[in-house]
Amino acid sequence: MAETHVAQQPGTGHAVVIGASMAGLLAARVLAGHVDRVTVVERDRLPDEVEQRKGVPQGRQLHVLLARGLAVLDRLFPGFGRDLEAAGAVPVRLPGDVLLSSKAGWIDRRAPGWTMLSASRPLIEATLRRRLLQLPGVAVLDGCEVTGLRASDDSRLVHGVSVRRVDGGDDVRSVDADLVVDASGRGSRAAHWLADLGYPEPGRTQVDSHIAYASRLYRIPDGFAEDWRAVILMARPPHNPRSGFLLPIEGGRWILGLMGAAGQHPPTDEAGFTAFTRELSEPVIAETLARAEPVSDIRGHRGTAGRLAHFERLPRWPERLVVLGDAVCAFNPVYGQGITTAAIAAESLDACLLAQRRRRPAGDLDGLAGRFQRELARRNADPWMLSTGEDLRYPSTTGMTASRVLRAQHRYFDRVEIAATTDPAVTEVYARVFGMLDRPTALFRPRILTTALRTRPVTVEQMPASAPVAAVPAPRAPMEQRSGVRAR
Ligand SMILES: Cc1cc2nc3c(=O)[nH]c(=O)nc-3n(C[C@H](O)[C@H](O)[C@H](O)COP(=O)(O)OP(=O)(O)OC[C@H]3O[C@@H](n4cnc5c(N)ncnc54)[C@H](O)[C@@H]3O)c2cc1C
16 A cells, blocks of 8 residues: 655645545545645534434445545544544454355455444544544535635636535625635536536446445344354345345444345335345344344435546646545445545545645645546546446446456456355455455465465355354454444
């Protein structure tokens, strides 16, 4: 992993960030190391407590913070992981604490892997927001919507944004900025705003496996103490396109996330939702939840297509505007890459700003924005390739077709998964690639390659029926005793 340095000496100037979700908060953090003032403009009124909000509808669904993402958050906000755990996030070792059923069967649990801090999406965001707002020079303008960009007469450079209070009629005011960062998510208006300034539309790639989510919270039963903390039952496309994730979160609760591709969407009514759990590849989730009390409604979510906007390919790009996060690259979320990719984007922004300072010590930002968009495209390439490549296993996927090379890669990855059911050295690399700690090319290292190529494809009937036992068994205490936050 390329290390970047967060500048500690603020320069001068004012940066505006559009959107106070994960990508915006992380971008604001690195900008605070480079400019005097950072203003984050957010359409929602931001809650003081850990709460769902309208602008992040995916917040009710299960969110996994991958190892690489947590490492970046911890570097940008030292002690972030400690704060998250103190707020109730539950440490879960992957694979040690997880019953993980892959296309090839149960993944071996003996590898050291990495530790995820499992929490609700609102808790992750609220913890990050609290840390950001402790930084000098950072302010949030919430309840305010950015309605457009302010630019020079020749549209060559962006020098601010137009802002409207969401509850304040049609009054629009402008906020000047030396740098504008659009982190407004899948619904970003950046392309329209650029068109208003006379820039061409960026090309877009959309790959959609038409996966839908449904999630629900449960109270973890008193005295629950298995040798696992979480269960992940992955889809086995094309035969079984249904996945289920059962993860512990703050407040002594489990979050159950169900996902299904087109024609197999998880229902949001009581009976259908429960029936769906019984149709997952293994019965463990259905059996476990038969003893657990639901403590929330069932919430569905659609709109999970992978979407990539090719801003970096535009022949012209305005100075002082950068776009990042889901606004540029949004993934099919089942692979858990969104927050981590936003964190990597923030690191890239930091590195580009540092390089700019070396290149132009007087502080001028010419060339920075275009260079950043090109660097971001390079950084997004791996997770995009991995997620769309896996999406193309589903017959329902639209937007791209599987090439012969990709089909060969699928067959090879299938063999890696088979090896990962019995060989901890392979499981370790598999877990690290899943956690984005290693690049997917790690799966082609000689040790993995020789082991994988020696495996024989297995059929569903040949898969081991019983889940593997942990090398280091038994949680330290029943999970509900370890969570600091009370359930709502
Ligand atoms: C169902 C689902 C499950 C997911 N699961 C995972 C997971 O397990 N792990 C993971 O890492 N990622 C997951 N993701 C992705 C993750 O939620 C995003 O990648 C992450 O939130 C970063 O997004 P963002 O900050 O770019 O945009 P968003 O989170 O969409 O936030 C955009 C923000 O901008 C604000 N905004 C929008 N327009 C304006 C405007 N004009 N003016 C002011 N404010 C504005 C919005 O109110 C919002 O706060 C999931 C996504 C979905 C849909």
